[in-house]
Amino acid sequence: xxxxxxxxxxxxLDARAPLESxxxxxxxxxxxxxxxxxxxxxxxxxxxxxxxxVSTVDLSKPWSNSDTSIWGSISKNGTASSxxxxxxxxxxxxxxxxxxxxxxxxISLAPGVKVQIPPNGVWKYNIVNEQWTQASTGGDRVQxxxxxxxxxxxxxxxxxLGGAKAPKSDxxxxxxxxxxxYLVGSFLSFDEKNETFRNxxxxxxxKDGTVVSGFLSIIESLGARGVLVAFGxxxxxxxxxxxxxxxxxxxxxxxxxxxxxxxxxxxxxxWYQQQATGDIPSWRYLGCSVAVSAPDNSSHSIYVxxxxxxxxxxxxDGNVYVLSIPSFKWxxxxxxxxxxxxxKCHLMGKNHMVVVGGIQPNNDNxxxxxxxxxxxxSKFAQGLGIFYLNDHTWRTDYxxxxxxxxxxxxxxxxxxxxxxETGGSTRQTPTKGFSSQALQKLLGVKDEARPGPGPRPQPSxxxxxxTGNGSPETSSTGPSTSSTKTNNLTTPAxxxxxxGIVIVVIFLCTLTYFLFRRRRTxxxxxxxxxxxxxxxxxQRFYSExxxxxxxxxxYSSEKEDKLARQYWAYEMTGSLDVHPDxxxxxxxxxEEKIVLENGxxxxxxxxxxxxxxxDQWKGSELHLSSESLPLQNTEQNHVMNxxx
Numbered sequence: 001x002x003x004x005x006x007x008x009x010x011x012x013l014d015a016r017a018p019l020e021s022x023x024x025x026x027x028x029x030x031x032x033x034x035x036x037x038x039x040x041x042x043x044x045x046x047x048x049x050x051x052x053x054v055s056t057v058d059l060s061k062p063w064s065n066s067d068t069s070i071w072g073s074i075s076k077n078g079t080a081s082s083x084x085x086x087x088x089x090x091x092x093x094x095x096x097x098x099x100x101x102x103x104x105x106x107i108s109l110a111p112g113v114k115v116q117i118p119p120n121g122v123w124k125y126n127i128v129n130e131q132w133t134q135a136s137t138g139g140d141r142v143q144x145x146x147x148x149x150x151x152x153x154x155x156x157x158x159x160x161l162g163g164a165k166a167p168k169s170d171x172x173x174x175x176x177x178x179x180x181x182y183l184v185g186s187f188l189s190f191d192e193k194n195e196t197f198r199n200x201x202x203x204x205x206x207k208d209g210t211v212v213s214g215f216l217s218i219i220e221s222l223g224a225r226g227v228l229v230a231f232g233x234x235x236x237x238x239x240x241x242x243x244x245x246x247x248x249x250x251x252x253x254x255x256x257x258x259x260x261x262x263x264x265x266x267x268x269x270x271w272y273q274q275q276a277t278g279d280i281p282s283w284r285y286l287g288c289s290v291a292v293s294a295p296d297n298s299s300h301s302i303y304v305x306x307x308x309x310x311x312x313x314x315x316x317d318g319n320v321y322v323l324s325i326p327s328f329k330w331x332x333x334x335x336x337x338x339x340x341x342x343x344k345c346h347l348m349g350k351n352h353m354v355v356v357g358g359i360q361p362n363n364d365n366x367x368x369x370x371x372x373x374x375x376x377x378s379k380f381a382q383g384l385g386i387f388y389l390n391d392h393t394w395r396t397d398y399x400x401x402x403x404x405x406x407x408x409x410x411x412x413x414x415x416x417x418x419x420x421e422t423g424g425s426t427r428q429t430p431t432k433g434f435s436s437q438a439l440q441k442l443l444g445v446k447d448e449a450r451p452g453p454g455p456r457p458q459p460s461x462x463x464x465x466x467t468g469n470g471s472p473e474t475s476s477t478g479p480s481t482s483s484t485k486t487n488n489l490t491t492p493a494x495x496x497x498x499x500g501i502v503i504v505v506i507f508l509c510t511l512t513y514f515l516f517r518r519r520r521t522x523x524x525x526x527x528x529x530x531x532x533x534x535x536x537x538x539q540r541f542y543s544e545x546x547x548x549x550x551x552x553x554x555y556s557s558e559k560e561d562k563l564a565r566q567y568w569a570y571e572m573t574g575s576l577d578v579h580p581d582x583x584x585x586x587x588x589x590x591e592e593k594i595v596l597e598n599g600x601x602x603x604x605x606x607x608x609x610x611x612x613x614x615d616q617w618k619g620s621e622l623h624l625s626s627e628s629l630p631l632q633n634t635e636q637n638h639v640m641n642x643x644x
Contacts, residue, residue: 020051021105022356023093023152027400029057030074030095030528031620033088034357035110048110050087054100054125057384064397065176065384074125078132085123085132087115088169092150094158096192099497101126101135104159105453106146106169117171120144124195139196142188144169147244149216151424153226156192159218162202162211164244178231180241180259183210204271205262208235212244217291217302220327223442224267229325231276231300232259233285236294246308255283255309261328265442267339271440277431278416280328281321284309288345290353292389296423300325303333303353303389306340308361316361326443330432333392333412338379347421348386349403355385373578483638535627 018035038047053073057063063070078084091105102123107115120143124135148163166175166181187200202209214233220226234249235256236242243249259280263272289309302323309316318336319604323329343358358380378383378396386395388407408421418426434440443450 004229006431020089020148020344021091021102022344022346023095023100024058024059024348024354024621025095025152026097027058027060029059029346029348029354029356030093030100031055031057031356032093032100033091033105035089035108035113036626037359048112050113050115051109059403062397062399065386066378066381066396069383074130076132078527082131082133083124086118086189088146089116090146092160092190093430094152094190095175096148096156098127099192100127101158101190101192101195102150103142104145104150104163104169106144106166109168109173114253116553117168117174121170137195137197139191139194140188142197142199144183145186146213149214149230150188151216151218151228154220156227158190158192159216159228160186160188160190161205161228162186162214162233166244171305182239182241183208183212183236183331185209185238200269204273204275205230205633206235206256210238211256212532213285213291215287215302215304217289217306219291219293219300220299221293222300222444223265227442228264228266229261229291229323230264231323232256232258232283232304232307249285259330260284261323263439263442265533270438272442273284274328274329274430274434274435274439275432276323276328279321279332280330281319281332282309282316284316286343287340288343288355288521290345290347292347292351294425295406295407298408298419298423298428299327299413299417301389301409303345303387305355305387306358308339308341313600320392322413322428323426325415326429326440326445326545327417327425327427329416329427331413331416332342333410336394338377340380346555348398349400349405351389351405351407352398353387354398355380355387359385396421403406417612421438 009596019032022029024030024072032051034051036049036051037047039045040047053075056074057070058072068619076084076087085102086105087108088105091106092103094101094103101349102125107117122135122137122142124133125131126133128226145160145163145165146169148160149161152158162183163186164183165173167176167179173179185197185202187202187205189198189200190196191198202211205211211230212235216228216230218228225233233256234254236254242254244614259276261274261276264270265272280511281304284307287305289302291300291302302325304321304323305527306318307316316339318338318340319332320334320336322331324331339361340355340358341361343355344354345355363516378579379394381396386398387393387601388395388402390405392410392412409419409423409425410421414425416419416427418424428445434443434445
C-alpha cells in the first residue's frame with residue numbers, strides 16, 4: 001500500500017479531527033473520513049482538506065506516532081459500474097475482519113471545502129479482493145445519520161446508537177424548505193453475515209430516547225450476548241428542531257449526565273438505568289471510551305478520555321476516568337491538562353488505548369480554525385495518542401509484544417473496588433444498590449452480593465474525593481485486607497432454613513396431637529372409674545305434678561331410697577314411719593324441693609353428690625327445707641331433722 005500523503009517531519013502537525021471513523025480489526029487500524037488539518041510550513045496558517053483514502057496502520061509491528069512511514073492507504077476510487085464511497089465526517093466503519101462497511105456521516109462545511117451531498121447508501125470494501133461495492137443491505141430501511149455512537153462487536157455484529165438527521169447528511173432532507181436538524185429515536189444493529197439492519201426502539205434509553213456525541217462501549221463477557229453501556233452526550237425530544245452548532249448547545253436540559261448510566265441487554269433487547277457514584281467527571285460530549293475486563297471478569301473498566309462540556313477550557317479537563325462495573329464507581333486515574341475533543345479511541349491489543357484524531361479546544365472555541373488547535377507536542381503526533389492501560393501513562397511508541405499481554409487492573413482502580421491486578425474485586429454492588437434485580441443478574445452479580453439496607457460497607461479509606469456534584473465521597477487508599485461481609489443469605493442457606501422450619505412445625509403439630517389424645521384418654525379412663533353422678537332426690541317438673549313417682553326418679557342407693565320415702569311420707573302423712581314394702585301415697589298437687597345445706601341443691605338438674613361427697617355426708621344431719629315451694633294447705637314450711 002502507498003503512503004497517504006501526510007505531512008512529513010518529526011512531528012507532522014496534523015489534527016485529523018472533525019470527525020473521522022476508525023476501527024481496529026485483525027491487528028490493523030483503519031481510518032476513514034474526517035478533515036485533514038496540517039500546518040502550512042510557509043506561514044502560520046492551517047490547510048484543511050478531505051482525506052480521500054482510507055488510512056491504515058499495521059499494529060502487528062512496533063511503531064511510533066512520530067513515524068510517517070507507518071501509514072498505508074486504501075484508495076476510494078471505484079469503477080464505472082461501482083463508484084467509490086464519498087468522504088464524510090462523523091460517520092462510522094463496521095468490519096467483520098473480511099470486509100469494511102462505511103455507514104452514516106455528513107459532508108464537511110470547513111472553509112474552502114466544496115462537496116455535494118452524496119445519495120444515501122452503505123459502501124462495502126472487500127479486504128481480500130480490494131474492491132468497493134455499494135452494499136445491498138436488507139432488513140429495516142435506514143437513513144443516513146451522523147454524530148451517533150457506534151461500536152463493533154466480535155461476533156459479526158455492530159451497533160449504531162442515536163444520531164441526528166441534518167440537511168448536510170441527506171440530500172432529500174436538504175432539499176426541503178427550512179429543513180432543520182433534529183435527533184432521532186434510532187438504535188441500529190447490523191448483522192454483518194447477512195448484511196441486514198434492524199432498527200430497535202430507544203424507549204428506556206433515557207428521558208428522551210435520543211443521544212448524539214455521547215459514550216458507548218460494549219462488554220461481551222456479560223449477559224448471554226453481551227451488554228452495551230451508554231452515558232453522556234446530548235439528548236432532546238425526538239424530531240424537535242434544534243441547532244447542532246457548539247455555541248447553541250449550552251442549555252443544561254440538553255445534557256445527559258455522566259452519572260446516569262444506561263445498560264442494554266443485547267440478547268433480551270432491554271434497557272436498564274443505574275446511578276453511578278464516585279469521582280464523577282463533569283458533563284461532556286465529543287469524547288471517547290473503551291472497555292476492558294479484569295482477567296477474572298470480576299470487574300470491567302470503561303476508560304473515558306476527553307470531550308467538551310462547558311463554555312470555556314477552565315471547566316474542562318484532560319483527565320482519564322474509569323467507570324468500574326458492576327460497582328458503577330467513577331474513578332479519576334490521571335490528572336492532565338491536555339484537553340481534546342472530536343476524537344475517537346479503540347482498544348489496541350489487550351491493554352492499550354489508541355486515540356485517533358481530535359482537536360485542541362481554545363477558550364470558547366471548541367473547533368479553532370487556526371494553528372491553536374493543532375498538535376504541537378509528541379503526545380499526539382500525527383493525531384495519534386497511545387495510553388497504556390496497565391500503568392496509566394501516555395506513550396509515543398507501541399510494542400505489540402507488550403500489547404498482547406494481559407490487562408492488569410491498576411492500583412488506582414483496585415484500591416477503590418478491592419482485589420488486585422488480576423481481579424478479585426470485592427465491591428460488586430453500587431453504593432445505593434442495583435436499580436433492579438434483573439440488572440444485577442444481567443451483570444453476573446450473585447445474590448449474596450446484594451447490599452442490605454443502606455450503603456454497602458466500603459473498603460477502608462483515608463482519602464476523600466469529589467463526586468462531581470459537590471458532595472464528597474470516600475475512596476480507598478489501598479486494597480482491602482478483609483473480606484466484605486454481608487448480612488444476606490445464600491439460596492442454599494435459605495432453602496435449609498425453610499426445610500428446618502417445616503420440620504419443626506410438623507414435630508410441634510405431632511406432639512400437640514399426641515398430648516391432646518393422651519389427655520383425652522386419661523379423662524375417659526377417669527370418667528369410667530368415677531361413680532355416676534347421683535340424680536336429684538326428686539326432679540319433677542310441672543308436667544309431672546300429678547304423676548306417680550317411679551323408680552327412675554329415685555337414687556339407686558338403699559339409704560337414699562329410704563330417705564326419699566321418709567320425705568314423701570312426711571309430706572303426705574306428717575309421719576316418718578313408713579314401711580319399706582308399702583307403696584307410697586299419691587303426691588298432692590304442690591311439691592317442694594329438698595334443699596341440702598352447705599351448698600348442695602338437689603333441685604339442680606345435673607347437681608348431685610359423688611361417692612366421695614356422699615361418704616362425707618354420712619352421719620350428718622340432713623336439713624330439709626320447704627322454703628322453695630309452699631305446701632298445699634300448710635301456712636308454714638316444715639323442717640325435719642334426721643340421720644342416715
